[in-house]
Structures are given as C-alpha cells and as structure tokens.
Amino acid sequence: MSVLPDPGASRAVLIGTSRYDHLEQLPAVSNNLTALADLLTGPLSLRMPAPHVTVVENPPDPATVMEPLRQAAEEATDTLIVYYAGHGLIDPRDALTLALPLTRPDRVETCLSYDWLRHILLGSRAERHIVLLDCCYSGLALGRMSASEGLADQAAVEGTFLLAASAETRTALAPVGDTYTAFTGALLDTLLHGIPGGPPLLDLETVYRHLRLTLEARGHPVPQARNRNSGAQVALARNHTDLPPVPVTPAAGPEPDKRPWPDPASIRTVTGFFTNLAAVREASGLTQQEVSRRSAGRISTGSISRLVNLETLPATWSTTAAYLSACGVPADQIRQWHSTWQELRRNTTTTPQARAVPRSDTAEPGKARRRLSNLWRGHRH
Template identity: 80%
Template sequence: MSVLPDPGASRAVLIGTSRYDHLEQLPAVSNNLTAFASLLSGPLSLRLPAPHVTVVENPPNPGTVLDPLRQAAADATDTLLVYYAGHGLIDPHDALALAMPHTQPGRIETSLTYDWLRHILLNSRAQRHVVLLDCCYSGLALGRMSTAPGLADQAAVEGTFLLAASAETRTALAPVGETHTAFTGALLDMLRHGIPGGPPLLDLETVYRNLRLTLEARAHPVPQARNRNSGARVALGRNQADLPATPATAAAGLEPDRRLWPDPTSIRTVTGFFTNLAAVRETSGLTQQEVSRRSAGRMSIGTISRLVNRDTLPATWDTTAAYLAACGVPGDQIQQWNGAWQELRRNAATTQEARTSAPGSTAGHGKARRRFSVLWPGRDH
C-alpha cells in the first residue's frame, strides 16, 4: 500500500553544484534546488516544514554536505530524502563520485565519494530512504559504463528507493535554454500536475515508470531505479490530476473511494496530524465555506481555519470529528483519526512526565533546560 511520509518525522537534504572550476557549468541545477525545495514544503508534495528541508548549493568541501546530512539522518525517523544534481563521475575503482565546484577530472579527492554519503544513510534512524541522483558523466565515464555496474547498483542502500538519471551527454542532462535539467524538470512537472488516470498517490514506482516514458519520448536518457524493502511504495505527493473537482462523497447508495483520503495510521507527529488534516479538505474537493455548511452550523469558516493551522493538539475531539465528517471521511476512518489523536496525546503526556521526573530536572523552577543530541558511533557493515 502506498503511503505519504509523516512530514514531522521526515527530512530532506537537497545538494547541487551548478558552478565548476574545471567542468562544464550547469546553471539549471540552481533552479532545480529552489523549485524542488519549494515543492517539498508545499501542498503539491510532502508538505515538509521549511526547517525540515536543507539545501546545500555549491558546497566548497565534503564536510559542507556531510554535516547537514548527518543531522537530517539523526532527526528523521520516518523518511529521509536525499537529492543530488550536478556532474557525476566514476573513479578509477568504478565507484560513484559526486562532483563539487573544485572537482578536477582524474583527481578523485576533489569530489564527494558517494560511499561516504551511503554510510550515513546506512546508519540513519529513518525507516525509509529516498535517493534521487540527477547526474551526468564525462566521456571517459561513459566509455566505462558499458562494463561497470550501473549507477543504481553502485548507489543502492538497504531500505532505500534509488532513482538515478543516467544521462549520456551533458546537453541531455541540461538542455540549452531550459529552466531545469531534463530529469528534474520532468519530475517537478509530474508532481505539480499529476498523472491523468494514475493512482491517488504518486509512489516511487509510479514516478519511475512515468519518468521513463516521458524522458524516452523526449529522446532523453531513461532513468534507473532500485528498490529495497518496499521503498517503491513511498509517495512523493498526491496525484493532482486525480483530486476531485467536486466533493469526494459519492452519491446516495455508493461508497466513496477510500483510497483518496490521507491515511491516519501513518501519522507519527503533531505536524503530520495537522498536515494530513488540511489535506482531507483538499481531497474532498470542498471549500471551507462548504465544509462549514455541511457541519450543520457546528463549525464556522474561522474555526476550520484555526483547526488545520494549529501546532498543538486540541484538548477535545469533537471539533476534529465534526470537520472530518463534514468533509465526507468514512466513519471507520474517523475512528482511526481518533486513535491517532489519542496516541499523540499519550505520547505527549509520557514525554512530559519523563522530563519532569528525570534526575536533575529543573521543571517548575523557571530555568531553561539545555537540549543535547547524542551521536551514536557508526557501525561496521
């Protein structure tokens, strides 16, 4: 079953190099980063809070990439998404290297070795990893690709869906005059406009198949993909072409299409609760005014707006239940929403109790408590 990650428990790190000292310039990469970051934080994709999306553009050294990636890997418990756009190189040992501004062909120490990034992913707390590589290759690398393992094979990580744009020429990766590179441009377009006749959620398997068809039709190189542990079921957004223009509640005697509704069983955080709650109305096809009318006077437009824009759980359930019912959510799913609400409240109470009962706690004394993050030592693989 396809599932959207909980935005409160997920992170994204977007890496891109557009300026090079010794390689061809890729100005479209800068546009890629801006557009993709905006999309991931908006209603057309994962709705990640802006602080959960880190952009690393033209990194001067590997540490500039690896440090924020380590932090995201430590923070993410649901899904960690890593994206790279720029020149990709194959080193003398047939390992993948990601080019940086000062990268020199033949000097692998000037690149970011993918194995370093891969090691961080292997030690991440996230249950799922999504790796998107929009790379091109030099002529030497292209000559060796026929006998070397494919990019997706080299970069695979357990628990990961890897989607790699295996561009064959530089102009194919970044067509002259285009705002975005070929691969990322097609991906952005798909997430913005959806796939007519496609499934309600754009999971990675669907994204991969559609990208292959689209890029092949444009005479661009087709992407590669590798899936580990059902990573293909992770969705990057709802299918905008599938969202109803009219209320999703079916006519009398007909069951509504339950695949359209956000899944409350995937909610792990308060942020995820309200993000999905807002998505319920969009899925229903109703305006806030229509939801208010269908609530039989129990909710004003202002009440609806305040509900979906909260950052703390409501103390009572009635308003949320009235909102879900007015949007047309089936009764059994409303019960699942109630279960998610109760679980989050229990977790919040347990966390608060642990804080106040911990040795040395300063609760009740008005003193600020320092927060520490623990970095676990890496494991051998």
Template identity: 80%
Template sequence: MSVLPDPGASRAVLIGTGRYDHLEQLPAVSNNLTALAGLLSGPLSLRLPAQNVTIVENPPDASTVMDPLRLAATEATDTLLVYYAGHGLIDPHDALALAMPHTQPGRIETSLNYDWLRQILLDSRAQRHVVLLDCCYSGLALGRMSASQGLADHAAVEGTFLLAASAETRTALAPVGDTHTAFTGALLDMLRHGVPAGPPLLDLETVYLYLRRTLQARAHPVPQARNRNSGARVALGRNQAGLPAAPVTVAAGSEHPDHRIWPDPAAISTVVGFFTNLAAVREVSGLTQQEVSRRSAGRISTGTVSRLVNRHTLPATWTTTAAYLSACGVPDDQIQQWHGSWQELRRNASTTQEARSGAPGGGRAEAGKARRLSVLWRGRGH
C-alpha cells in the same frame, strides 16, 4: 500500499553543484534546488516544514555536505530524502563520486565519495530512504565510463528507493537554455500537474514509470531505478490530476467516489503530520470550507475549519476535529483511527513536556539549529 511520509518526522537534503572550476557549468542546478525545495515544502508534494529541508549548494568541501546530511539522518524517523544534481563521476575502481566545484579531472579525491553518503543512509534512524540522483558520468572529465554497471547499481542502498537520471552526455543532462535539467524538470512537472489516469498517490514506482516514458519520448536518456524493501511504495505527493479541479458542492449524506484515498491516520507520528493530513482531508474531499461547515449541521463554522487545520498545537478536546472529519465525508472507522492518533500524540506531548521541564528551551534550540543550517549552507560557495 502507498504511503505519504509524516512531514514532521521526515527530512530532505538537497545537494547541487552548478559552478565548476574544471568541468562544464550547469547553471540550471540552482533552479532545480529552489524549485524542488519549494515543492517539497508546499501542498503539491510532502508539505515538509521549511526547517526540515536543507539546501547545500556549491559545497566547497565534503564536510559542507556531510554535516547537514548527518544531522538530517539523525532527526528523520520516517523518511529521509537525499537529492543530488551535478556531474557524476566513476573512478578507476568503478566507484561513484559526486563532483564538487573544485573537482579536477583525474583527481577523484577532489570529489565527494558516494560511499560516505551511503554509509550515513545505512546508519540513519529513518524507516525509509529516497535517493534522487540527477547526474551523469561526465565521461569527458575522466575519459572512461563503466560499461558493466549503471549509476543506480553503484548507488543502491538497502532500505532505499533510488532513482537516477541515466544521462550519458552533458547536453542530455542540461539542455542549453532550459530552466531545469531534463530529469528534474520532468519530475517537477509531474509533481505540479500529476499523472493523468494515474493512482491517487504518486508513489516512487509511478514516478519512475512516468519519468521513463516522458524522457524517452523526448529522446533523453532513460532513468534507472533500484528498490530495496518496498521503497517504491513511498509517495512524493498526491496526484494532482486525480484531485477535483475545483471545489464541489456535495449534498449532505451523499457518498464520495470510491477511488478517493483519504490521508492515513496510521502514518501520523507528529503534530505537524496530524495537521498536514487534516488539511489534506478537505482537499481530497473536494469541499470548500463553507461546504464543510454546512455539512457539519452547524457544529463548526467556516472560521473554525480554517483555524483547525492551521493550528500548531493539538486541540484539547476531540469534538471539533471529529465534526470536521465527518463533514468532509471520512468513514466512521477511519475517524476512530484519527481519534486514536490524536490520543497518542496527546500522551506523547505530555511525556515530552515532563521530560523538558528540567531543561528549558532544549527542544527550541535544536529546531533553531536546523533552520540555521538550511540558511548557512545555501549561502556558501557564492
């Protein structure tokens, strides 16, 4: 069964090198990072809080990549997503390396060894890992390519879904004049517009098949994918092509189409995830806030609907949330599951508050650190 990660318990690290001293420039990489970060934080994808997305652009050295990646691997308990765009190199021992601004042909030590990144993933606390590699072998830089294995074989990690752009030439990776590289551009379009006649959730298997068809039709190299332990069921967002094109008016008591997939309360482990999924309920229903209020038979107003899904702390009582879910058309058995998630989060919040009572500001300090990292590493290398 496909599942959307809990945004509060998930992290994304987006790494990109577009400026090089000795390799071909890839100016589209900067656009890739900005656009992908925006989508991952927005309603068209995972809705990750901004502080849970770290951008590492044109890193001057390996530690600039490894430090925020290690932090994200420590913080993520649901899903850890790692993205790299730039030149990918294969060294004389058939090991994958990621090119950095100062990488020199024939001097693989000036690159980022992918095995270092792989080890962090293996040691991560996250239940699931997603690795997106938008890179080529850059055969002109090393003068050789691996004929026996593809990029995905070199980069595969147990417990991970890995999706790699199999670009073998520089022009296929980043067509001149395009805003984005070929692979990432197709990925962004899919997240924004969805897959016609596709499933409600854009799980990674769907993403891979769509990108394969799309890039092949454009005469671009075909992506590779490797799946470990059902990683293909992780979704990157809801299929926008399957959602109502505009809010609809539904008579009270009428049934919603059977194909609607409601947010899964069992996948919620954080307060952020609770409210993110609560907002998604109305989107899936296709109802306006006014319609939700009307269908609640006066139990909640339009303003209450807006305030409920934009809260940052759990409501002290369950009544309003139950009325909202019922008015949106969520089945009774799922409303009971939502109630269970609310109760569990309330218990966890009480326990956490008690634990922090002797350490004022501890949690806030950590959150601030993550936000500063996001800004700090984006600014380096410019």
C-alpha cells in the same frame, strides 16, 4: 500500499553544484534546488516544515555536505530524502563521484564520493530512504548492470528507492536555456501536475515509470531505478489530476468511497496530524464554506482555518470530528483519526520538541533550516 511520509518525522537534504572552476557550468541546478525545496515544503507535495529541508548549494568541500547529511540521518525516523544535481564523474575504481565547485576530473580528492553518502544512509535511523541523483553516470549508484548481483547489492541500502537520471554509461542532460535540468524538470512537472489516470498517491514506482515514458519520448536520457523492500511505495505527492475539482457526494449503496483520503495510521507526529488534516479537505473537493455548511453549524470557516493551522493538538476531539465528518470521511476512518489523536495526546509532553509518537529510536527534531547557499564566496566567472 503507497504512503505519504509523515513530514514531522522526515528530513530532506538537497545538494547541488551549479558553478565550477574546471567543468562546464550548470546554472539550471540552482533553479532545481529552489523549486524542489519549495515543492517539498508546499501544499502540493509533503508539506515538510521548512527547518526539515536543508539546501546545500555549491559546497566548497565534501565536509560541507557530510555534516548536514549526518544531522538529517540522525533526526529522520520516517523518511530521509537525499538529492544531488550537478556533474557526475567516474573515479579510478569505476565508482560514481559527485562534482563540487573546485572538482578537477583528474583529482579524486576534490569530489564527493557517492559511497560516502551511501555510508551515511546505512547509519540512518529512518525507516525509508529516497535518493534522487540528477547527474551523469548516476546509474553507477545502482551497480553495474553487467556485474554480479552481490556486487550490485553493495550499492543498495535497505528500505531505499534510488532514482538515477541516467544509466551508468550515459550522461545526463541540462538543455541550454532551460529553467531546469531535463530529469528534475520532468520530476517537478509530474509532482506538480499529477499523472492522468494514475493512482491517488504518486509513489516512486509510479513516478519512475512515468518519467521513463516521458523522457524517452523526448529523446532524453532514460532514468534508472532500484528498489529495496518498501521503498517504491513511498509517495512524494498526491495525484492532483485525481483530486475532485468540485464537491463530491459519496455514492449511495455498496459502491466504495474511492477518494484519496489521507491515512491516519501513517501519522506519527503532531506536524503530520495537521498536514494530513488539511489534505482531507483537498481530497473532499470542498471549500471551507461548504465544509462549514455541511457541519450544520458545528464548525465555522474561521474554526476550520484555525484547526488545520494549529501547532499543538486540540484539547478536545469534537471540532476535529465535526470537520472530518463534514468533509465526508467515512466513519471507520474517523475512528482511526480519533485513535491517532488519542495516542498523540497521551505522548505529547509540555516540551515543544517532544511531539512525536515515541519510538525507541526517535531522534531530536530538526534545527532551523540551513540554506548553505553559495558557500564558496570567492568563486566568480
């Protein structure tokens, strides 16, 4: 079953190198980072809090990348997303390395080894990991196709979906003059506009299949993927082509309600509660005025706006129940929402940081978003 990560318990680290001293420039990478960060924090994707998305652009050395990766790996308990765009190189051991601004192809110490990144993922407390690699030879991260299964498994991390822009022997594509690189541009377009006829949630397996068809039809490098356990079921967005453009009235009789309602069972944090609460109205196809009207005066449009933008749980359940009912959420799901609200209420303390359903491995929440843009100030072309 596909599931959207709880944004309050998830983290993303977006790494990219657009400027190089000794390699071809990739100006589109900077646009990739900005657009992907905006998407992950916006209403069309996961609605992650801005402090939970770290952008590391043009890092001067591997240490500048490793520190935010370690912090995100410690903080994430639901899903950890790691993205890299830039040049990919092959080191003398036939392994993937990620190029940085000062990278020299003949000096492995100037690169970021993918194996170092993988080591961070192995120590993460997140249940699921998403790795997106938009670089040449990125398929090496999946293991050589001709290698034994045991060797290929060394490149994998449990609970991970790894999506690579190209095969282990192929270069990726950054068309001159295009706003984005070929792979990331197709990914952004898919998540922003949806897949006609696709499932309600754009899980990674669905996104991968769509990207393969799309990029192959364009004559671009064909992406590769590897799934471990439930990684393929993680969704990065709702399928916006399937959201009702007008109010939907539930069908009478035994016909099941097929609208893509958010799953309250996947909610672990207060942030996730309100993110999914806002998504309920989108799934219903109703405006705030229509929701208010259907509530028979129990909830005003102003109350709806305030409800979905709260930062702490409401002390009473009645307004939330009226909102869910007016949106058309089935009664059994409303009961699940109530159970989630009760559990979060029981476990919410007076400390603002402690707002997640407790788990034995719950990490401290993220610090303010660190946009480590253009750290190498002396670099000019």
